[in-house]
Amino acid sequence: MRMLSVLSRLAWRYLWRNHRRTIVMLGAISIGAWAMIFMTALTRGMVDQMILDGISALPGHVQVHHPDYLDDPSINNLLPLDDEELERRFAGAGFVAWSSRVKVPAVITSERESRGVTLLGIDPAAERGLTFIDEENIDGRFLEGPDDKGIVIGAKLARTLETEVGKRVVLMSQDPDNDIADRGFRIIGLFHASMPDHEDGYVFVGKRVAQNMLRIGGATTEVVFLGDDYRNVEPTYEQVLAAVDGSVSVKRWNEVATYLGSMLEVMDGFVVIWVIVIFLALSFGLVNTLVMAVFERVREIGLMMALGMKPSAILGQIILESMLLLIVGLAIGDLLAWASIQPIKDGLDISIVAEGMEMMGASSILYPKLLLQDVVLANVVVLILGFLASLSPAWRASRYEPVEAITKV
Amino acid sequence: MNTRILLPLLLLVSSAAANERDATQIVRDAIDHWRGLSSYTEMTMVIHRPDWERSMTLQAWTKGDDRSLVRVIEPRKDRGNGTLTDDNKMWTYSPKINRVIKVPSSMMGQSWMGSDFSNKDVARADDIVDQYDHTILSETDEDGIVVFEIESIPHEEAAVVWGREVLRIREDHVVLSHAFYDQDDELVKTLQSLEIVEMGGRTIASRQRMVKVDEPDEWTEIAVNDVQYELELRDSLFTLSNLRNPRD
Numbered sequence: 001m002r003m004l005s006v007l008s009r010l011a012w013r014y015l016w017r018n019h020r021r022t023i024v025m026l027g028a029i030s031i032g033a034w035a036m037i038f039m040t041a042l043t044r045g046m047v048d049q050m051i052l053d054g055i056s057a058l059p060g061h062v063q064v065h066h067p068d069y070l071d072d073p074s075i076n077n078l079l080p081l082d083d084e085e086l087e088r089r090f091a092g093a094g095f096v097a098w099s100s101r102v103k104v105p106a107v108i109t110s111e112r113e114s115r116g117v118t119l120l121g122i123d124p125a126a127e128r129g130l131t132f133i134d135e136e137n138i139d140g141r142f143l144e145g146p147d148d149k150g151i152v153i154g155a156k157l158a159r160t161l162e163t164e165v166g167k168r169v170v171l172m173s174q175d176p177d178n179d180i181a182d183r184g185f186r187i188i189g190l191f192h193a194s195m196p197d198h199e200d201g202y203v204f205v206g207k208r209v210a211q212n213m214l215r216i217g218g219a220t221t222e223v224v225f226l227g228d229d230y231r232n233v234e235p236t237y238e239q240v241l242a243a244v245d246g247s248v249s250v251k252r253w254n255e256v257a258t259y260l261g262s263m264l265e266v267m268d269g270f271v272v273i274w275v276i277v278i279f280l281a282l283s284f285g286l287v288n289t290l291v292m293a294v295f296e297r298v299r300e301i302g303l304m305m306a307l308g309m310k311p312s313a314i315l316g317q318i319i320l321e322s323m324l325l326l327i328v329g330l331a332i333g334d335l336l337a338w339a340s341i342q343p344i345k346d347g348l349d350i351s352i353v354a355e356g357m358e359m360m361g362a363s364s365i366l367y368p369k370l371l372l373q374d375v376v377l378a379n380v381v382v383l384i385l386g387f388l389a390s391l392s393p394a395w396r397a398s399r400y401e402p403v404e405a406i407t408k409v
Numbered sequence: 410m411n412t413r414i415l416l417p418l419l420l421l422v423s424s425a426a427a428n429e430r431d432a433t434q435i436v437r438d439a440i441d442h443w444r445g446l447s448s449y450t451e452m453t454m455v456i457h458r459p460d461w462e463r464s465m466t467l468q469a470w471t472k473g474d475d476r477s478l479v480r481v482i483e484p485r486k487d488r489g490n491g492t493l494t495d496d497n498k499m500w501t502y503s504p505k506i507n508r509v510i511k512v513p514s515s516m517m518g519q520s521w522m523g524s525d526f527s528n529k530d531v532a533r534a535d536d537i538v539d540q541y542d543h544t545i546l547s548e549t550d551e552d553g554i555v556v557f558e559i560e561s562i563p564h565e566e567a568a569v570v571w572g573r574e575v576l577r578i579r580e581d582h583v584v585l586s587h588a589f590y591d592q593d594d595e596l597v598k599t600l601q602s603l604e605i606v607e608m609g610g611r612t613i614a615s616r617q618r619m620v621k622v623d624e625p626d627e628w629t630e631i632a633v634n635d636v637q638y639e640l641e642l643r644d645s646l647f648t649l650s651n652l653r654n655p656r657d
Contacts, residue, residue, distance in 0.1 A: 107515045111570045111591040114518045149566070167592045170568045172514045180497050180514040182568035 033333025060224030121210025140189035150188030154199030302405025318394035442582035
């Protein structure tokens with residue numbers, strides 16, 4: 001123990017004997033640590049946002065469909081459970097939110113243009129929390145109930161169709177007999193979505209109006225459930241699974257939106273790779289510094305050995321030097337990262353590059369997310385790899401022959 | 410006292426209702442006149458674009474309100490292409506691929522055989538009668554024939570994108586023009602009758618042209634070469650198998 005305190009005092013003093021070199025090295029380490037943590041937090045925030053957006057883009061946490069619906073999302077694959085039956089099984093079962101919808105492909109036509117869209121017949125009250133629609137941010141108004149005869153479309157779609165609130169559009173789809181089901185709707189509201197794809201891909205009408213138009217009675221095509229946390233959907237999944245039989249398929253969000261699901265997995269691997277890559281760049285500087293520090297004082301080391309210091313103590317001292325350097329550097333880096341995330345915690349406006357981000361399905365405001373596990377990971381990886389990198393110069397220093405070392409010029 | 414006030418009021422109400430019924434009746438009569446209980450038409454359709462023009466000769470049979478069969482006889486390479494409508498359903502057949510295809514709802518808004526008519530125009534010609542409210546805007550005398558100008562406004566839930574349509578119909582049931590206005594009341598396209606002749610025992614518009622207001626260089630013209638009305642048409646004419654294998 002005494003040995004350790006002597007060694008660390010020696011190491012600490014040595015570090016500051018050549019303070020310029022130490023400060024440069026500290027700078028490199030802290031910038032490296034800052035980059036690891038800061039960039040990870042940004043990427044985490046982005047992926048998180050993408051997943052939250054993705055989930056609010058309608059999948060919910062758990063979905064129930066006709067077994068063939070996901071392969072062929074058509075009116076022919078209706079859920080075998082109608083609204084009354086669903087109500088009986090799921091109402092008051094303690095989900096954060098749940099809702100059944102009619103979701104089929106349709107064509108929307110104005111006087112000048114027509115576009116393929118996904119028609120969503122919803123019960124607006126039940127959808128709260130399940131859609132990406134921000135009811136505060138609607139030109140006009142949102143649907144008021146499942147019997148609302150209006151239609152709400154995206155602002156971008158309205159521009160494409162050259163139409164606006166108050167005008168009529170025609171929605172065309174087909175009924176289960178493959179006959180045309182169409183109806184005129186008056187536009188009551190235009191919604192804005194963070195992703196342009198949503199803005200021109202979805203149109204919302206009242207659920208019962210859609211059911212009448214498609215002549216499907218009380219049937220729907222999907223039921224979605226929202227649990228507490230998207231990272232842990234198992235309880236919700238189990239609960240839904242227990243309430244239905246094999247005639248329907250129950251899926252977690254990461255099975256429905258496989259892109260989002262694998263994104264989350266990739267992200268965890270990406271953090272480790274990112275930390276290691278930065279460290280590799282750092283390690284050259286670190287090893288170089290240590291090797292220099294050893295070469296510089298061959299005579300000093302020889303003298304200490306001649307005075308009776310054990311080779312293991314020499315080894316320990318060099319490793320301690322590198323550890324001290326790393327710990328101080330990491331501490332500064334962690335502080336820097338925290339300090340630079342703090343002011344942008346409430347969202348970083350990246351709308352300058354929004355177009356590119358939207359292609360990836362991310363929105364234009366970035367909320368960095370600092371996870372303790374990422375900080376710990378970065379620090380531990382740097383310390384362990386730093387220890388390994390300093391072994392070689394330390395080993396070399398401890399193997400000097402005292403006489404040779406002292407006489408070395 | 411009471412009757413003296415009520416009577417004019419009653420007359421007013423009933424005349425408004427009569428006007429509306431009249432307008433609807435005029436439109437219905439015009440369509441029935443054009444189509445008859447059954448009909449056979451041979452016509453030439455010219456599709457004109459600024460840089461090209463193409464013409465095709467078609468045969469068409471109709472029976473009742475909702476059944477029709479159209480078949481291309483010229484040009485040779487398109488010979489046998491056909492369209493069958495029954496109620497609101499529509500099928501097309503092309504001998505080149507030897508398949509009958511049901512036109513999905515998503516394609517009803519698209520162009521019929523490359524013309525300025527949509528599939529929907531062809532399949533659902535008589536929606537105009539019952540999915541609209543008709544009123545007579547004016548009655549004028551043109552060369553001794555009364556012409557009714559009728560405004561047709563689609564019902565709120567009708568599958569029609571137009572704000573209103575204005576038809577000019579002669580008292581002998583010939584449609585002179587059919588104008589489509591958008592919901593800002595801007596004229597979008599018109600179907601105009603260019604020639605009116607006596608044919609098949611009726612006075613009909615023998616040449617009609619559909620023009621979009623924005624693109625006056627793009628139009629589709631349909632000229633009737635021959636027409637016969639009130640024929641005995643077999644029901645088997647309007648079947649998928651006849652669409653595929655003509656047996657006439």
